[in-house]
Amino acid sequence: MDISDVSRPSRRKNTGRRVTRRALGRATLARQLLLSRSRAPVLEAVERLVGLQAQTPxxxxxxxxxxxxxxxxxxVADLLVQRRLVRIALMRSTIHLVTARDCLELRPLVQPVIERGLRGNFGRDLLGLDVGELAKAGRELVEERPLTPTRLGGLLAGQEGVGWAGRDPASLAQAIRALVPLVQVPPRGVWGSSGPIAHTSAEAWLGGPLAAEPSIDDMVLRYLGAFGPATVKDVQTWSGLTRLREVVDRLRPRLATFLDEEGHELFDLPDAPRPDADAPAPPRLLYDFDNLLLSHADRSRFITDAYHEQAYGRHGPMPNVVLVDGLTAGDWKITRDGGGTILTIRPYGRFSPADVDALTDEGARMLAFAAADADAHDVRIVPGRWPHT
Structure with a gap:
């Protein structure tokens, strides 16, 4: 790793070594299986990554x-149907794909984040309610049969003789989403299928209880293993939890420490991979909510000024991002054209001939996965902004 001794300690008297932004990127790419692809089984990989953000089907x-x-x-779809993978609200109260084991371990740890979001967004609509009784009623309904939020809210609001009778159905459904760990059930999320956004409880779906004594220490260590080296603020950004400084301080004797280029203290697992800053980083095609770009407070190890200049949030959905040399360098999308399928890459600037060749191969590989049924595949690299649709 590209590090050097630091002669001037930080305010916390960190005696760790300085690490460059480029080296940070290489380290995280290695943890995220993006420097070289893995042959690990899907379940093992999903646990290694501590899940994938998965609010899209x-x-x-x-x-x-x-x-x-x-x-x-x-x-992968078979693992969803077999209940070995599930999609559930977890970190940052967003839907994540995780293994059944991680579902039961992680949900209790991030429950404060999810309840905080409920209070902030729907607290006014729930004033005066016995939320314990509401949660019990909602659990009974979704465990009787999986329900969509609209159906669940309507059934709760239509109950007579209870404190929530006649309340806003959407707020009631959101309360159950927060108070009861709800998993989205297949066929929702199954590749090539579609279905309603129907939920039941994690306990009913998986046939077991949530972890009684989940370890926040283990969760932080797993984050570092998947996204490190990282600051305390990074861990908090990923999880949505606050006051993790005391957890990291407790773990400090077990961790390696570094300083980034701005002097912020970074933590990592001592034996985690930290490749040299000049390790090759092949071009990669990231999906729209890839955790690589969403799991740090300071995302400059990957995200460039050119990415910010696109102002994605202002004029459309999240993009599929192209990485070149470990940095955001363009975006991409797949479209159907008759019986064929086209993967179009839009660069922010110029690609070298070697990058064009590598991205063409990467695009062909992605089409072989995502559009195996198409009569023809085509990869195009087209400068300029996407036309408005």
Whole structure:
């Protein structure tokens, strides 16, 4: 790793070594299976990554495709149907794909984040309610049969003789989402299928209880293993939790420490991979909510000024991002054209001939995964902004 001794200690008297932004990027790319693809089984990889953000039904499949060798969409979908993978609100109160084991371990740890979001967004609509009784009623309904939020809210609001009778159905449904760990059930999320956003409880779906004594220490260590080196603020950004400084301080004797280029203190697992800053980083195609770009407070190890200049949030949905040399360098999308499928890459600037060749190969590989049924595949690199639709 590109590090050097630091002669001037930080305010916390950190005696660690300085690490460059480029080296930080290489370290995290290695943890995220984006320097070289892995042949790990899907379940093992998902646990290593501490899940994938998955609020869209299917784009997260592409996040596994870019990281793993030899997988097919059906192989992943089968794990959802078999209840070995689930989609549930977790970190930052967003839907994540995790293993059944991680679902039961992680949900209790991030429960404060989810309840905080409920109070902030719907607290006014729930004033005066016995939320314990409301949660019990909602759990009974979704465990009787999986329900969509609209159906669940309507049934709760229509109950007679209870404190929430006649309340806003959407707020009631959101309360159950927060107070009861709800998983989205197949066929929702199954590749090539569609279905209503129907939920039941994690306990009913998985046949077991949430962890009684989950370890926040283990959660922080796993974050560092998947995203480190990182600051305390980074861990808090990823999880949505606050006051993690005391957790990291407790773990400090077990951690390696560094300083970034601005002098911020970074923590890491001592034996985690930290490649040299000049280690090759092949071009990669990230999906729209890839955790690589969402899991640090300071995202400059990957995100460039050119990315910010696109102002994505102002004029459309999240993009699928192209990484070149470990940095955001463009975006991409897949479209159907008759019986064929086209993967179009839009660079922010100029690509070298070697990058064009590598991205063409990467695009062809992605199409083989995402559009195996198409009569023809085509990869195009087209400068300029996407036309407005």
């Amino acid at each position: 299917h784009t997260w499949y592409l996040g596994l495709a870019v990281r793993l060798e030899g997988i097919r969409p059906a192989d």
